[in-house]
Amino acid sequence: MIETVQVTKTYGRVRAVDGVDLAVPEGARYGLLGPNGSGKTTLIRMLLGLVFATSGEISVLGRPVPRRLHEVLPDVGALVEGPAAYGHLSGRANLRLLDAAGRSVRRTRRRRVEEALERVGLAGVDARPVRAYSLGMRQRLGLAAALLRTPRLLILDEPTNGLDPQGIHEIRRLLLEVNAAGTTLLLSSHLLAEVEQVCTWVGIMDRGRLVGQDELAALQAPTGRVVLRSPDADRVVALLDGRVADRDGDRVAVIHPDAAALNAQLVAAGLRVAEIGAERRTLEQVVLAATGAGTDRMERR
Structure with a gap:
């Protein structure tokens, strides 16, 4: 579903991503681990065509990115960093606008929006504007937007950010259901416990490099x-x-x-x-063996 060959991104003299060979198999739940600043978000932004690689090759759903990005994005759902929304509109109105911007059928729009809100636990929210939402509610709305069109590939950057323990449990269960229905997941996180409970594959980034990549079961043999x-x-x-x-x-x-x-x-x-x-070996031991001690530590939460 995703393959990169020696992908590098530089900003001046800084190499944010350095020669990464990422491979995400179809049907996998792939956890991309690494401390803040390790290059995870920059790599994800390149996969989605939000920034261009300095060098290297990227293939998503079997098509080169960014050259054929217009063919890829309709089948990809994504939540990257803080989800954006029109603050003066309700969550429903935001999702309807997003759906209208795509190639979806208008007559089934209301049903799709309500189903997406139901899946992330926002179906009971009234017509209050998004600017009145809590951080956790905004995160749920961003996930609803990512799931709106039943994507083949779902790319999530810190999807449980701002959620309480109950919310984290609900999102974890939702991701497992989505994957069981045929959607491949790429989940970026620095929370080891979440990746350990959700993912079947793990990639570990450190200082812009992919320093480890394998099935979780093999890493914890x-x-x-x-x-x-x-x-x-x-x-x-x-x-x-x-x-x-x-x-x-x-x-x-x-x-x-x-x-x-x-x-x-x-x-x-x-x-x-x-x-x-x-x-x-615990996932924590695997990560520490691959990255060593750093100033920005991973969380076990």
Whole structure:
């Protein structure tokens, strides 16, 4: 759905995006991670033709961008940075104007607008102007605009910005539903927990470069260690001498390929096991390994 080859964007002497090779498979939920200032938004703006690349190639929906952008945009929904709207008009009026600017059928416009508002939780909002909306309501309206025409590709830049925990949960559920119906998602965020719960693929940006890209399951594959908790931790360490990689109180990390087999061994030896499982890297560990410590930290929220 999206492919870039050595895409670079410079502003004077600053390389905002530096030689990025992005690949978003059809049907994927792709999370683009990175701290603020890492180049995520600039890359997304280039995908949508809002800014032009200094060098490199961009393909969206199998067509070169920006040369054939007019063929691409009707099938793409997008929410980039703060969603724009006419402040003196209601959310419904804004969506109707947006719909009228496209190639949609007029007689079904009202239904499309109401369905989009319903999906993002704004159906019950009265005719108040958008300037009276909260930040979270504006974000929901921007998402409704992105979903208005049932896009094949949905590109979202920080879609949960300004939402409370309930709102974040609702948007997460909506994105999963949209993807299940056939829409590919590209989600830019610096919230690791949200990407971990929504995405199937992850790309990690740091200082303008794409420093990692893979399926989330592959990035979080077992490490070859088993982590267990036991009130008999001292005896566990003595029994598994030479295979213990780490010990912290009742928590023991053991170099072992099979948690079930290790559990059976410990139980057979009369040792109590409170908790056991294969060790997997968290997304936070994956990101920190790829980017190192920075001044603008990722959020675990």
